[in-house]
Amino acid sequence: MRVLGVDPGLTRCGVGVVDGAPGRPLRMAGVGVVRTPADDDVPRRLLAIEAGLEEWIDTHRPDTVAIERVFAQHNVRTVMGTAQASAVAMLCAARRGIPVILHTPSEVKAAVTGSGRADKAQVTAMVTRLLRLDAPPKPADAADALALAICHIWRGSATDRIAAAVARTRKEYRP
Amino acid sequence: MRVLGVDPGLTRCGVGVVDGAPGRPLRMAGVGVVRTPADDDVPRRLLAIEAGLEEWIDTHRPDTVAIERVFAQHNVRTVMGTAQASAVAMLCAARRGIPVILHTPSEVKAAVTGSGRADKAQVTAMVTRLLRLDAPPKPADAADALALAICHIWRGSATDRIAAAVARTRKEYRP
Numbered sequence: 001m002r003v004l005g006v007d008p009g010l011t012r013c014g015v016g017v018v019d020g021a022p023g024r025p026l027r028m029a030g031v032g033v034v035r036t037p038a039d040d041d042v043p044r045r046l047l048a049i050e051a052g053l054e055e056w057i058d059t060h061r062p063d064t065v066a067i068e069r070v071f072a073q074h075n076v077r078t079v080m081g082t083a084q085a086s087a088v089a090m091l092c093a094a095r096r097g098i099p100v101i102l103h104t105p106s107e108v109k110a111a112v113t114g115s116g117r118a119d120k121a122q123v124t125a126m127v128t129r130l131l132r133l134d135a136p137p138k139p140a141d142a143a144d145a146l147a148l149a150i151c152h153i154w155r156g157s158a159t160d161r162i163a164a165a166v167a168r169t170r171k172e173y174r175p
Numbered sequence: 176m177r178v179l180g181v182d183p184g185l186t187r188c189g190v191g192v193v194d195g196a197p198g199r200p201l202r203m204a205g206v207g208v209v210r211t212p213a214d215d216d217v218p219r220r221l222l223a224i225e226a227g228l229e230e231w232i233d234t235h236r237p238d239t240v241a242i243e244r245v246f247a248q249h250n251v252r253t254v255m256g257t258a259q260a261s262a263v264a265m266l267c268a269a270r271r272g273i274p275v276i277l278h279t280p281s282e283v284k285a286a287v288t289g290s291g292r293a294d295k296a297q298v299t300a301m302v303t304r305l306l307r308l309d310a311p312p313k314p315a316d317a318a319d320a321l322a323l324a325i326c327h328i329w330r331g332s333a334t335d336r337i338a339a340a341v342a343r344t345r346k347e348y349r350p
Binding site: 043084094 | 216217218219221222225245254255258259260261262263265266268269270275
């Protein structure tokens with residue numbers, strides 16, 4: 001299974017591609033950041049994010065796109081940008097028929113470090129170890145995207161099965 | 176000037192097209208709602224919103240797209256959906272090189288009723304009067320989209336000039 005992890009953001013969108021399966025060694029297939037200039041207007045920035053993510057998707061052809069789930073309780077400006085960038089990521093995947101799964105930051109931290117409250121350094125250290133990299137992934141921002149992809153590989157198949165079951169139940173019981 | 180107003184939302188995206196210029200009579204060229212099923216997943220719903228808005232844009236060919244500016248202080252779930260739908264609207268416009276302007280709900284209310292704290296009934300009444308409609312616009316949800324378009328026609332030219340001046344200044348003083 002190949003997963004593209006996306007840590008959405010208007011200024012920096014972290015992207016990381018990981019190959020693997022539960023109980024098998026993981027392999028990093030790519031890591032990077034899609035950046036947009038802060039002095040451009042938001043519509044143009046979303047367009048640049050779309051172009052960047054489409055290039056990543058078309059180059060690496062992931063089976064699933066895992067995106068960080070956005071919450072509104074933090075800084076207002078940042079959250080809006082994050083929600084907008086994540087909408088673009090969802091759109092790029094949906095347009096190609098690639099399943100999208102959202103994971104919360106604490107699910108991701110718990111998956112790679114064992115603790116939902118791990119700090120950034122701990123996540124980066126574990127990502128480096130799990131992917132058997134010689135040095136922490138660069139750029140540092142993209143470590144979270146790799147962690148998302150790893151989280152999905154380990155949790156994903158179960159999540160997908162549950163989601164499919166829920167969807168079936170809903171359809172069966174729809175009046 | 177032809178303006179497409181978009182009142183963004185995941186379940187219902189209000190759309191309204193108005194022709195006009197400051198100091199000239201306004202004319203409604205179209206009104207409607209792009210709906211998506213609540214039990215579809217978010218990526219698919221964003222894809223459906225994209226298809227719906229593209230049809231509105233390509234049919235009516237607006238000079239500007241005016242979108243309601245989203246704030247994060249309200250209900251978390253709703254705000255995320257609204258931010259995501261507005262990102263799709265921005266993307267559709269930007270892809271076609273159509274300028275996008277955001278107006279806050281109170282700017283819109285103040286523009287059409289004279290008060291930034293007017294209620295929904297008052298906004299609908301004024302939209303009906305200003306567009307010389309025989310009855311309140313249907314569906315009711317779309318009255319806000321028409322109000323957005325009217326707001327932009329009346330405020331827009333000044334806003335555009337200010338935005339252009341700011342952009343020029345920024346470029347000149349960039350180190």
